[in-house]
Amino acid sequence: MVIKYLLEKEFKQFFRNKFMPKLVILFPVMIIALMPWATTLDIKNINTVIVDHDVSSVSKELAETVNASSYFKLRDVVDSYEEAMTLVEFGDADLIVEIPAGFGDDLTRAGGSDILAAINTVNSTKGVLGQAYLQSLLQEFSARHVAASSAAALSPSVNISVKNMYNPLLDYKYTMIPGLMMVILVLLCGFLPAANIVQEKELGTIEQINVTPVSKFTFILAKLIPYWAIGLVALSFGFFLSWIIFGMVPVGSVLTIYFFSCLFILTMTGMGLIVSNKSSTMQQAVFVMLFFVMIFIMMSGLLTPVESMPDWAQAIAAFTPTKYLVNVLKCVYLKGSTVADLKTDLIALSVMAVVLNTWAILSYRKNN
Amino acid sequence: MEREIVIHTEELTKRFGNFTAVDRISFDVYKGEVFGFLGANGAGKTTAMRMLCGLSRPTSGTGTVAGYDISRQYEKIKSSIGYMSQKFSLYEDLKVWENIRLYAGIYGMKDKEIERKTAELLERLHFTRERNAMVRSLPLGWKQKLAFSVSIFHDPAIVFLDEPTGGVDPYTRRQFWEMIYEAADRGITVFVTTHYMDEAEYCDRVSIMVDGRIDALDTPANLKAQFGAESMDEVFRSLARKAERSE
Numbered sequence: 322m323v324i325k326y327l328l329e330k331e332f333k334q335f336f337r338n339k340f341m342p343k344l345v346i347l348f349p350v351m352i353i354a355l356m357p358w359a360t361t362l363d364i365k366n367i368n369t370v371i372v373d374h375d376v377s378s379v380s381k382e383l384a385e386t387v388n389a390s391s392y393f394k395l396r397d398v399v400d401s402y403e404e405a406m407t408l409v410e411f412g413d414a415d416l417i418v419e420i421p422a423g424f425g426d427d428l429t430r431a432g433g434s435d436i437l438a439a440i441n442t443v444n445s446t447k448g449v450l451g452q453a454y455l456q457s458l459l460q461e462f463s464a465r466h467v468a469a470s471s472a473a474a475l476s477p478s479v480n481i482s483v484k485n486m487y488n489p490l491l492d493y494k495y496t497m498i499p500g501l502m503m504v505i506l507v508l509l510c511g512f513l514p515a516a517n518i519v520q521e522k523e524l525g526t527i528e529q530i531n532v533t534p535v536s537k538f539t540f541i542l543a544k545l546i547p548y549w550a551i552g553l554v555a556l557s558f559g560f561f562l563s564w565i566i567f568g569m570v571p572v573g574s575v576l577t578i579y580f581f582s583c584l585f586i587l588t589m590t591g592m593g594l595i596v597s598n599k600s601s602t603m604q605q606a607v608f609v610m611l612f613f614v615m616i617f618i619m620m621s622g623l624l625t626p627v628e629s630m631p632d633w634a635q636a637i638a639a640f641t642p643t644k645y646l647v648n649v650l651k652c653v654y655l656k657g658s659t660v661a662d663l664k665t666d667l668i669a670l671s672v673m674a675v676v677l678n679t680w681a682i683l684s685y686r687k688n689n
Numbered sequence: 690m691e692r693e694i695v696i697h698t699e700e701l702t703k704r705f706g707n708f709t710a711v712d713r714i715s716f717d718v719y720k721g722e723v724f725g726f727l728g729a730n731g732a733g734k735t736t737a738m739r740m741l742c743g744l745s746r747p748t749s750g751t752g753t754v755a756g757y758d759i760s761r762q763y764e765k766i767k768s769s770i771g772y773m774s775q776k777f778s779l780y781e782d783l784k785v786w787e788n789i790r791l792y793a794g795i796y797g798m799k800d801k802e803i804e805r806k807t808a809e810l811l812e813r814l815h816f817t818r819e820r821n822a823m824v825r826s827l828p829l830g831w832k833q834k835l836a837f838s839v840s841i842f843h844d845p846a847i848v849f850l851d852e853p854t855g856g857v858d859p860y861t862r863r864q865f866w867e868m869i870y871e872a873a874d875r876g877i878t879v880f881v882t883t884h885y886m887d888e889a890e891y892c893d894r895v896s897i898m899v900d901g902r903i904d905a906l907d908t909p910a911n912l913k914a915q916f917g918a919e920s921m922d923e924v925f926r927s928l929a930r931k932a933e934r935s936e
Contacts, residue, residue, distance in 0.1 A: 326794025330783065337782050525776035532742050532772040533795045534764060688743055688763050 323535055327543030335547055341513075345551055348508060349559040352501050354566055357494040360501075360624065364450045369393045370405045370414040379425030379466065386462055387418065392454040415441040416451055428466050498563050499571075499650035500623040502578075503585075503643055505559050507617060510552040510586045512610055514544055515593035519606040522597075531687040541682060545590045552586045553579065572657035580660065581649045584670040588642040591677030598684040617643040645669045693720040695847055695878050696741060700750035701759075703736050710736040712901035713750060720846075723869060723879045725889050728898030729929045734882045735775065735851055737898070741880070742772050742849055755846045768796070771840035771848035771877075775855065779836050781825035785816060788824055789839055796843035810838055830861035834868065841872050848872065850881040854888065866891055886922040897925060899932050 335341055369387055373380050388395035396414050399405050408414040419437040427434035438455055442448030521527040530540060556579075563569045571578060593610065600606035620627070620634070621643035627635055638644045645666040652658035660667060696718035703711040711733040718724045728734045739745040741754050743763030752759040755769035779788045786807055793803040811817045814834060824832060833853060841848050850869075854862045866888065873879050881892070889895050889909060896906040905912055905928060909921055918924045 323795055323797065326791050330780065330787070330791050333787065334780070334782050524781075525774060525778045526780060528744065528774055528776070529772065529778035529792075530795075531744055532767060532770070533792070534767040534797075535795050536764075688746055 324539050324543050327535070327540065328546060331543055331547045335551075345509065345555050346558065349505050349555050349562055352505050353498065353559050353562040356501050356504070357497045357567070360493075360497050364447050364454070365391055366394045367392060367416050367447065367451045367454075368396050368414040369416040369418060370396050370408050371398045372400070372402050372405050372417060372419040373398050374400075374422040375420045375424040377425035379428060380420045383420065383424075383462060386458065390454070390458055392451070392458075409439075409441055415447065416455070418455070428463060433463070433467075494567060495569065495655065496651065497623070498567060498569055499654035500621070500647045502556060502559050502582075502650055503621060503623065503646045504618060505555050506552050506582060506586055506646070507589060507614055507643065509555050510548050511589040511593045511614055512607070513551070513593070514548045514590050515597040515600075515606050515610050516603065518544060518594065518597035519600055519603050522601060523603060537682055537685050537687060541594060541685060545594070548590055549583070549586050553582065556582055569654070571654045573653035573659060577653050577658070577660055577663075578650065581646060581653075581663070581666065581670065584667075584674055585642055585646040587674040588670060588677050591674065591681045594681035595677065595684055598681065598686070617641045620644060621647045623647050639669075642670055642673050694718070695720045695756075696724075696752070696754050696880065698741075698750065698752035701737065701740060701747055701752050702749045703733075703740060703745065704748045709901050711740070714898070714901075714903045715750075716896055716903060716906055718847075718878060718880060720878055721873055721876050722893040723873050723881065723891065725892030725895035726880060726882045726898070727889055727895055727925060728882070729932055730884075731934050732898040732932070733901040734898055738849055738851055738880070738882065741766075742770060743767055769846045771843070771845040773836050773840040773848070773850045773853055775851040777829075777832055777836060779824050779832065779839060782823065784821050784823055785811070785827075785835060786820050788835070789842060792839050793842055798843060806842065810842065814838060830857050830864075833857055833861070834865060837865065837868055841877055844875075845877060847878040847880060850879065852882055852884065854883065854885065862888070886920065886925055889921040889925070895921070897928050899928055900934050904928050904931070 371384050371387065373384065384395060384398055387393045393416070397405075397408060399408075402417070402419060405414070405417040405419070409417060417437075417439040419439070421435060421437075424434050424436070436459065438452065440448045440451050518527070521530075560571075560575070560578075592613065596609050596613075597606050600609060616637075618624075620630075620638040620641045622638070623643070627638045627644055630638060649658075649663055649666050652663060694717045696716075698717075699715045700713040701711060701715070702709065702713050714737060726734055726738065736745065740747050740759055741752065743754075743759060743766045746763075747760055754766045757763070757765040757769070759766065780791070783791065789807050789810065790803055793806070798806075808817075811820055816831075816835070819827065819831070824835070827835065837848075837850070837853060840850075854865055857865065862885070869879055869881065869891075881888075883889065892909065894906065894908050895912060896903050897912075898904070905915070905924070907915065912924050913919070913921065916924045916927055918927065
């Protein structure tokens with residue numbers, strides 16, 4: 322078996338490298354331990370300034386309620402909108418809540434009142450979420466007051482009770498972590514084989530291999546097996562870290578995740594191979610890979626749901642293997658989906674794996 | 690006595706776009722001879738050699754190496770030849786014995802046989818102490834000797850050597866040529882390119898390429914007589930003067 326000798330070589334070279342084995346440990350640590358905190362979309366501590374024209378017990382209570390919420394931080398209570406604007410302009414506040422004169426009376430007697438909220442939307446996510454948080458806070462606040470004063474007098478209103486399924490605490494980290502596992506695999510299994518093959522081209526060692534009777538298929542397989550192994554080891558380490566640090570274990574079967582990860586790794590290594598076959602320098606290979614990896618990560622639904630992208634962007638996302646893996650990871654981790662529930666992803670990833678790897682083997686030329 | 694032909698080419702040509710790197714070359718190489726393949730830089734030696742090794746496909750013309758057609762059976766050729774490229778191409782991050790084992794394994798040798806032959810080879814090269822040394826730590830001359838030994842480790846019919854002694858000191862070059870003769874004595878045909886004209890004198894026959902064509906092909910003695918020259922150096926210079934391609 323020729324492949325035995327080639328595999329020996331690949332593994333020896335990998336473990337002899339001073340940097341590579343450390344990278345396999347370092348990557349999951351950085352991505353699982355650090356990224357969830359950095360990519361969180363939970364907005365906390367929005368700096369708020371209240372303009373109180375009412376100066377009543379109700380308005381004071383509202384100010385306290387705002388301050389008590391972990392979403393808002395009350396910077397100041399001022400008398401005029403202009404004063405509040407100055408704070409915003411200096412960057413000391415992002416949200417102005419203007420309480421009109423007579424707010425307390427209107428609320429308790431008439432059962433309703435108007436409040437002006439002005440939000441700095443330079444950071445639009447912060448703005449939109451801040452508005453949503455404020456709305457729900459005010460709803461609760463007014464409901465409490467209206468109910469206390471004139472419970473029976475009011476017409477019945479519709480209350481929506483929301484149950485957050487699969488991620489009851491709406492903790493952003495829980496949606497991020499499964500998706501981040503994809504990033505580990507993309508980086509280790511996409512970049513490394515591509516870089517490895519181009520390096521052999523640059524050193525000239527690949528020519529020595531090309532002049533031997535070793536078949537394309539054997540040579541490529543020997544290049545890929547180590548990275549499949551490395552990818553799965555790093556992934557397992559990622560599982561372990563997310564359990565230790567965040568107490569997260571997949572609701573579904575770990576085997577399902579491994580199964581889909583193997584398929585995904587196949588697509589990524591196939592792609593890396595194509596890029597390395599077409600590139601003659603390391604610079605070119607790394608740059609082209611970076612281009613694709615950026616698109617793959619941004620379009621994957623890791624950071625923003627694919628469903629909220631415009632149709633044409635969704636069409637592009639449909640061609641990224643990352644989209645399917647992120648979906649699988651989230652579904653298995655949070656919902657406990659099984660292979661049967663994930664048929665679309667299974668088909669998409671399988672087709673991509675076959676196409677990319679066939680292309681990879683065809684594009685590797687021992688003779689030109 | 691009819692000598693056995695191991696390399697045969699007819700009108701072999703390689704074009705890259707408008708540039709004709711190798712221009713209709715025809716020649717034969719006989720079994721067991723040391724065949725010198727000379728030419729100035731850019732004359733097309735390496736391109737011609739790559740076609741013979743099955744690394745590059747001819748644009749036109751035909752050729753056989755070890756009985757296999759170079760356009761169609763190039764993968765078969767690869768089992769019968771050894772190749773040592775201009776660029777040093779053993780793995781620097783593998784040990785001496787690991788490089789030997791890798792290539793021997795690729796050519797289908799068995800573990801036991803590899804082990805036995807490796808010990809023999811290292812003994813012969815006086816490399817036994819360097820068995821576990823990383824190839825990167827060896828001096829250039831040693832690396833070249835090792836690369837040559839690896840290229841003939843599987844007893845190929847023909848070995849192709851592309852400027853094997855580039856950058857090596859005269860003493861090591863001498864040793865290297867002794868190794869080449871030993872290989873030839875074992876019946877391995879040696880096809881070698883070189884820039885050193887003293888090395889050309891060591892060859893049984895020599896061809897000289899100018900601008901992609903073979904302008905002269907004979908034994909060193911006959912070539913010197915033909916050109917009325919004292920040395921191969923003079924022969925080479927009188928031919929190279931005609932070259933229109935620059936480096």
